[in-house]
Amino acid sequence: MTSTVGGPLLELRAVRKSFGTELVLRDVDLVVPEHTVTVLIGASGSGKSTLLRCINQLELIDDGLVLFDGVDLADPRNDADEIRQRIGIVFQAFNLFPHMSVLDNITLAMRRVHKVQRAQAEAAALELLGRFSLVDKASQYPDRLSGGQQQRVAIVRALAVSPKLMLFDEVTSALDPVLVNEVLAVVRDLRKDGMTMVIATHEMGFATQVADEVCFLSGGVIVERGAPDQVIHAPTDQLTQEFLRRVHEAGRL
Amino acid sequence: MTLDPTSGDAPFASPDGWRPSEHELARRAARRSQSRRGMSIALVSSVVVIGALGTVVVTSSGWPVVRDTFFDVPYGLEVLPIIFDGFKLDLLLVAIASVCIAVLSMIVALVRTSRSPAAAPFRILATVYVDFFRGTPLILVILLIGFGIPALNLPKISSLDVAVLGTAAIVLTYTGYVAEVIRSGILSVHPSQRAAARSLGLSNAQTMRHVVLPQGIRRVMPPLLNDFVSLLKDVGLVSILGVTEAIQQAQIETNKSFNYTPYVVAALLFLIVTIPLTRFTDRVLATSISRQNAQGTA
Numbered sequence: 001m002t003s004t005v006g007g008p009l010l011e012l013r014a015v016r017k018s019f020g021t022e023l024v025l026r027d028v029d030l031v032v033p034e035h036t037v038t039v040l041i042g043a044s045g046s047g048k049s050t051l052l053r054c055i056n057q058l059e060l061i062d063d064g065l066v067l068f069d070g071v072d073l074a075d076p077r078n079d080a081d082e083i084r085q086r087i088g089i090v091f092q093a094f095n096l097f098p099h100m101s102v103l104d105n106i107t108l109a110m111r112r113v114h115k116v117q118r119a120q121a122e123a124a125a126l127e128l129l130g131r132f133s134l135v136d137k138a139s140q141y142p143d144r145l146s147g148g149q150q151q152r153v154a155i156v157r158a159l160a161v162s163p164k165l166m167l168f169d170e171v172t173s174a175l176d177p178v179l180v181n182e183v184l185a186v187v188r189d190l191r192k193d194g195m196t197m198v199i200a201t202h203e204m205g206f207a208t209q210v211a212d213e214v215c216f217l218s219g220g221v222i223v224e225r226g227a228p229d230q231v232i233h234a235p236t237d238q239l240t241q242e243f244l245r246r247v248h249e250a251g252r253l
Numbered sequence: 254m255t256l257d258p259t260s261g262d263a264p265f266a267s268p269d270g271w272r273p274s275e276h277e278l279a280r281r282a283a284r285r286s287q288s289r290r291g292m293s294i295a296l297v298s299s300v301v302v303i304g305a306l307g308t309v310v311v312t313s314s315g316w317p318v319v320r321d322t323f324f325d326v327p328y329g330l331e332v333l334p335i336i337f338d339g340f341k342l343d344l345l346l347v348a349i350a351s352v353c354i355a356v357l358s359m360i361v362a363l364v365r366t367s368r369s370p371a372a373a374p375f376r377i378l379a380t381v382y383v384d385f386f387r388g389t390p391l392i393l394v395i396l397l398i399g400f401g402i403p404a405l406n407l408p409k410i411s412s413l414d415v416a417v418l419g420t421a422a423i424v425l426t427y428t429g430y431v432a433e434v435i436r437s438g439i440l441s442v443h444p445s446q447r448a449a450a451r452s453l454g455l456s457n458a459q460t461m462r463h464v465v466l467p468q469g470i471r472r473v474m475p476p477l478l479n480d481f482v483s484l485l486k487d488v489g490l491v492s493i494l495g496v497t498e499a500i501q502q503a504q505i506e507t508n509k510s511f512n513y514t515p516y517v518v519a520a521l522l523f524l525i526v527t528i529p530l531t532r533f534t535d536r537v538l539a540t541s542i543s544r545q546n547a548q549g550t551a
C-alpha cells in the first residue's frame with residue numbers, strides 16, 4: 001500500500017437480495033477501508049455482479065445496510081443519485097453509448113450532471129485519455145475500437161467524475177489475453193493512486209497482485225475472506241479449495 | 254418466500270427464518286410514503302384540472318343545448334344497436350386491411366432493404382410506391398379509387414363493392430407507412446448481428462427471418478401499434494363512399510333527428526376498442542423488454 005488506510009469508505013451489513021424466490025445474496029457483510037482493494041472471486045452465478053449492483057443501488061436490496069461514508073445508500077430518504085456520483089462502475093460488457101464519440105461518452109456526466117463547461121470537460125477528458133494512451137481515439141465512435149480500448153474508455157468514463165470508489169465487474173472477461181493486460185494495467189495504476197476499489201474477477205494472478213482482501217463467494221455467501229496469499233494460495237474452506245482447483249485446471253491461475 | 258403484502262413484491266419472510274429488519278421496514282415505509290405522496294399530488298392535480306375544465310363547460314351558456322343535442326342518453330341507447338351493426342363492419346374491414354397491410358408492407362420493406370443487384374428495379378418500384386402513397390392524403394386516395402375505378406367501367410373490378418374499394422385505398426396508403434416503419438426496424442439491427450448469423454452458416458434469407466426481423470420488428474412495435482390504432486379510426490373514412498359503417502350510420506341517424514348524440518355513440522364505440530388495445534400492447538411490450546434485458550449488463 002502506498003497510501004494510508006483510513007476508516008471504512010464502504011460497509012455492507014447483512015445485505016440480502018432475492019430475485020423472485022431465488023435468494024442470491026444471503027446476509028453479506030463487507031468492509032472496504034479507504035484506499036484498499038477488495039477482490040471478489042467465485043463461480044459464475046455466485047452473486048458477484050449482483051453484489052456490485054447492490055452497492056451502487058442498481059438493484060433494490062431486500063434487507064441490510066449499504067453504508068457509504070456512513071450514509072445508508074439503500075434508504076430512499078437519502079438522495080441516492082447524488083451519492084452514486086461518487087461511485088464509478090465498469091461492466092463486463094463495456095456499455096459505452098454507441099451513438100456518441102469517445103469524448104462525448106466521457107464528458108456526458110461532467111457536462112450534464114456536474115454542469116462543467118464543455119471546453120473544460122473536454123480538456124479534462126483528453127488529459128485522462130492521454131494517461132491511458134487513448135488520445136487519438138477521442139473522436140472515434142465506440143464501435144470502431146478494439147475491446148480493450150472500449151473497456152479502457154469505459155474506465156476513463158467512470159473516472160471522469162472523480163469517484164471515491166470504483167466497482168469493476170469482470171471487466172476483462174470479454175477480452176483476449178493481450179487486451180486483458182492492457183486493462184489490468186489501468187487498474188494497477190489506479191491502485192497506485194490510492195483509489196478504493198471492489199473488483200469481481202476470474203484473473204487469480206491479478207487478484208493476488210492487487211488485492212488487500214480477497215472474498216470468495218459461493219451461493220451468495222462469502223465463505224472465505226482474507227489476504228490474497230491466504231485465500232488464493234492456502235485456502236482453508238473446502239468450497240474455496242474446490243473452486244480454485246477447477247480454476248487451476250482451466251489454466252487460469 | 255412470502256411477499257410483503259404492504260410493499261409490492263418485496264419479500265417479507267423466507268424459509269431460513271429471516272424477517273425484514275427494523276431499518277428495512279423503515280425504508281419500505283419511507284418508499285411507500287414517497288409513492289403515496291407522488292400519487293396524491295397526481296390525484297389532486299388531476300381532480301383540479303378536470304374539475305376546472307368541467308366547470309367551464311357546464312357553466313357555459315350553451316351547455317344546456319349541447320347536453321340535449323350531444324348527450325341525450327335515452328336516444329343514444331335507442332340508436333346504439335344500429336350504430337353497433339355498422340361498427341361491426343368497421344372491425345371486419347380493419348381485420349382484412351391489417352392482414353393485407355402486414356403482408357404487403359413486409360414485402361415492400363424487404364425489397365427496399367435488399368442489397369442484391371438483381372432486385373434493383375424492384376427497389377426503385379418500391380421506393381416510388383412508398384413516395385407516392387405516403388405523400389398523398391388518404392382521403393384523396395379513397396375518393397380517387399372509390400369513384401375512379403367504378404367510372405372506368407372495367408369488367409369485374411369496376412363492379413366491386415365500394416367498401417372493398419375503400420378498404421383497398423386504405424391498404425395501399427397504410428402499406429406505404431408501415432413498410433417504412435418496418436424498414437427502419439430492419440436497419441436498426443446492428444450489422445454484427447447479421448455477421449454473427451451469416452458466420453453460423455445461415456443464408457441471407459434465414460438471417461433475415463430468424464435474427465434480423467425478430468429484433469427489428471420488436472424494436473418498432475410501438476410505432477406499428479400506433480399505426481394499428483390509427484387504422485382502426487381511419488377505416489371510418491370509407492363512409493365518404495357511402496359505406497354504411499358506424500360513422501355513416503351515425504350520420505344517417507343525425508340527419509333524421511338533428512341530434513348529434515349518434516356521433517358521440519360512435520366515438521365511444523371506437524374508444525372502447527382502442528383504449529384497452531393500447532393498454533394491452535403497453536403491457537406486452539414491457540414484459541418482453543424486461544425478459545430480454547434482465548440486468549442490462551452481463
Ligand SMILES: Nc1ncnc2c1ncn2[C@@H]1O[C@H](COP(=O)(O)OP(=O)(O)O)[C@@H](O)[C@H]1O
Pocket residue numbers: 019024042043044045046047048049050051547548551
Ligand atoms: N435480473 C435477474 N433476474 C433474475 N435472476 C437474476 C438476475 N440477475 C441475476 N440473477 C441470478 O442471480 C444469480 C447470481 O448472478 P450474478 O450476480 O450475475 O453472478 P456472478 O456475477 O457471480 O456470475 C444467478 O443465479 C442469476 O441467475
Ligand SMILES: [Mg+2]
Pocket residue numbers: 045048049050169170551
Ligand atoms: Mg457476473
